[in-house]
Amino acid sequence: MTDTFDVIIIGAGVIGNATAYYLARRGLKVAVLEKSDHIGGGASARNGGGVRQSGRHPAELPLAMYGVKNLWPNLSAELDLDVEYYRAGNLRLGKTGAHLDILAQLVQSAEAGGLDMRLIGAVEARGICPGLAEEVIGAGWCPSDGHANPLLVTLGYYRAARRLGARFISGAEVVELRKIRGRVAEVVTAEGEIRSAGRVVVAAGYESRKILSSVGLDVPMHPLQVECLVTEEAPPMFCQMLGTAMADFYGHQSRHGSFVFGGSHGYEAHAFYGQPLGTSIAASSVCRAIIGYLPALREIKIVRVWAGWLDECADHIPVIDNPAETPGLTVACGFSGHGFGIAPVVGILLAALATEETPVLDLSAFRYDRFRAQV
Amino acid sequence: MSSERTRDFGRYVAAADDDVIICRCEEVAKGEIRRAVRDGLFTVHEVRRLLRCGMGLCQGNTCARLVRGIIARELGVAADSLVEATGRAPARPLEMRVFAREQGL
Numbered sequence: 001m002t003d004t005f006d007v008i009i010i011g012a013g014v015i016g017n018a019t020a021y022y023l024a025r026r027g028l029k030v031a032v033l034e035k036s037d038h039i040g041g042g043a044s045a046r047n048g049g050g051v052r053q054s055g056r057h058p059a060e061l062p063l064a065m066y067g068v069k070n071l072w073p074n075l076s077a078e079l080d081l082d083v084e085y086y087r088a089g090n091l092r093l094g095k096t097g098a099h100l101d102i103l104a105q106l107v108q109s110a111e112a113g114g115l116d117m118r119l120i121g122a123v124e125a126r127g128i129c130p131g132l133a134e135e136v137i138g139a140g141w142c143p144s145d146g147h148a149n150p151l152l153v154t155l156g157y158y159r160a161a162r163r164l165g166a167r168f169i170s171g172a173e174v175v176e177l178r179k180i181r182g183r184v185a186e187v188v189t190a191e192g193e194i195r196s197a198g199r200v201v202v203a204a205g206y207e208s209r210k211i212l213s214s215v216g217l218d219v220p221m222h223p224l225q226v227e228c229l230v231t232e233e234a235p236p237m238f239c240q241m242l243g244t245a246m247a248d249f250y251g252h253q254s255r256h257g258s259f260v261f262g263g264s265h266g267y268e269a270h271a272f273y274g275q276p277l278g279t280s281i282a283a284s285s286v287c288r289a290i291i292g293y294l295p296a297l298r299e300i301k302i303v304r305v306w307a308g309w310l311d312e313c314a315d316h317i318p319v320i321d322n323p324a325e326t327p328g329l330t331v332a333c334g335f336s337g338h339g340f341g342i343a344p345v346v347g348i349l350l351a352a353l354a355t356e357e358t359p360v361l362d363l364s365a366f367r368y369d370r371f372r373a374q375v
Numbered sequence: 376m377s378s379e380r381t382r383d384f385g386r387y388v389a390a391a392d393d394d395v396i397i398c399r400c401e402e403v404a405k406g407e408i409r410r411a412v413r414d415g416l417f418t419v420h421e422v423r424r425l426l427r428c429g430m431g432l433c434q435g436n437t438c439a440r441l442v443r444g445i446i447a448r449e450l451g452v453a454a455d456s457l458v459e460a461t462g463r464a465p466a467r468p469l470e471m472r473v474f475a476r477e478q479g480l
């Protein structure tokens with residue numbers, strides 16, 4: 001006999017777990033199938049923890065803003081776990097006139113979307129975050145941005161969904177979706193187990209692509225490998241999220257005192273797709289960038305570096321949709337490196353899509369059928 | 376192998392040594408680890424992500440085996456059936472300025 005569920009979610013990352021939680025809260029019978037032996041071992045356990053609205057694509061901004069206004073402030077209470085959410089602002093730093101031009105553009109796009117962000121001078125920036133290098137001449141300042149602990153958010157949603165009766169099965173790699181009378185209705189794992197559901201939600205990061213191909217769908221995305229590092233603990237230095245106009249580093253100081261930083265080195269798109277293994281150049285280039293903006297951190301020790309994969313969509317925003325050609329299927333992938341900050345709102349939106357209710361925000365920018373030939 | 380995460384553990388029976396600190400860097404007690412397992416965290420990776428045991432300065436060099444043993448006992452499986460947390464660079468804590476000098480500058 002096959003197990004039958006109202007909804008089967010594929011992928012126990014922060015997106016899948018949040019969706020499972022909001023569906024279980026409505027009393028639905030939910031199962032989550034996770035390929036790895038560990039819950040939340042994908043990008044969701046590897047990210048930099050940024051809960052930012054500034055710098056987001058105009059289409060994604062309303063999602064980010066909805067989350068910061070309505071969901072993040074209550075998330076710890078909701079999940080019965082302190083997820084270390086700080087709404088302490090984001091400083092995006094600049095050292096040159098060209099940097100300030102980039103920041104001015106970001107401010108303009110934020111204003112167009114109704115987000116409070118402004119350009120501030122060096123003195124004000126140093127008032128917000130003492131310790132900035134002399135060379136910093138200005139910054140973009142978004143007071144309502146922040147950060148949270150991604151490990152706790154991901155596992156918090158898992159724990160809360162599980163407490164509400166959602167069934168999680170790890171070590172269950174989905175290899176095929178099957179249609180019955182035109183509707184996606186069955187999920188097959190590598191071990192040959194078949195489970196059926198009224199609806200299937202695919203939230204498996206880049207690997208969603210392989211799963212979706214079994215029902216003839218394809219989302220144009222590619223994997224990008226990005227890396228992070230964490231330092232030893234230090235006394236509180238700043239509580240904002242920091243970034244730069246050049247995006248050469250970003251990061252924050254976490255509750256227990258370690259600094260968590262990420263950044264880029266230029267070869268992200270060329271990594272061999274497989275186990276996310278750190279390169280030898282990422283931590284070095286990120287450290288150089290950090291020291292250039294926060295010279296006091298020269299002597300702090302790094303305790304760990306790691307890598308993770310991004311599911312980079314062709315137009316840098318996700319697909320969040322019930323594609324017309326596959327009734328019974330909901331798609332959520334292509335988060336392009338911003339999926340953590342919007343995970344709570346995406347969970348709510350996916351719960352609405354999965355139950356065929358009207359979502360609280362317009363999702364037309366995230367439709368599966370938006371990709372058109374570019375030449 | 377697939378693992379069903381909903382399991383009946385029965386009532387939590389407090390142990391005399393539940394207050395013993397297992398991870399000294401991050402001050403995580405045995406009872407906290409036991410409770411996390413009952414809350415669905417079945418692997419060393421998951422427990423350390425929730426409680427931070429093994430995430431401090433020594434990166435688990437001292438407590439890794441103890442943590443694994445406690446999780447295994449709570450689950451009723453052999454300790455060596457659980458994989459240890461992934462070791463990562465650097466082998467020893469290293470200053471940012473050292474990393475930053477990789478181009479010999």
Ligand SMILES: Cc1cc2nc3c(=O)[nH]c(=O)nc-3n(C[C@H](O)[C@H](O)[C@H](O)COP(=O)(O)OP(=O)(O)OC[C@H]3O[C@@H](n4cnc5c(N)ncnc54)[C@H](O)[C@@H]3O)c2cc1C
Pocket residue numbers: 010011012013014015016033034035036039040041042043044045046047048049050051052172173174175203204205206207208211226227228262307308309310332333335336337338339340341342
């Ligand atoms: C280093 C790094 C830094 C980042 N920084 C930020 C940040 O600061 N702010 C921000 O908002 N975002 C950030 N992101 C992006 C963010 O982490 C992701 O967008 C988000 O975690 C996506 O969640 P997910 O659940 O879609 O993906 P994942 O967490 O990757 O989950 C997908 C899950 O699906 C599982 N899976 C795959 N194939 C199958 C299959 N066939 N069957 C069953 N399960 C399967 C995987 O094992 C995985 O657990 C960062 C990402 C990285 C890697």
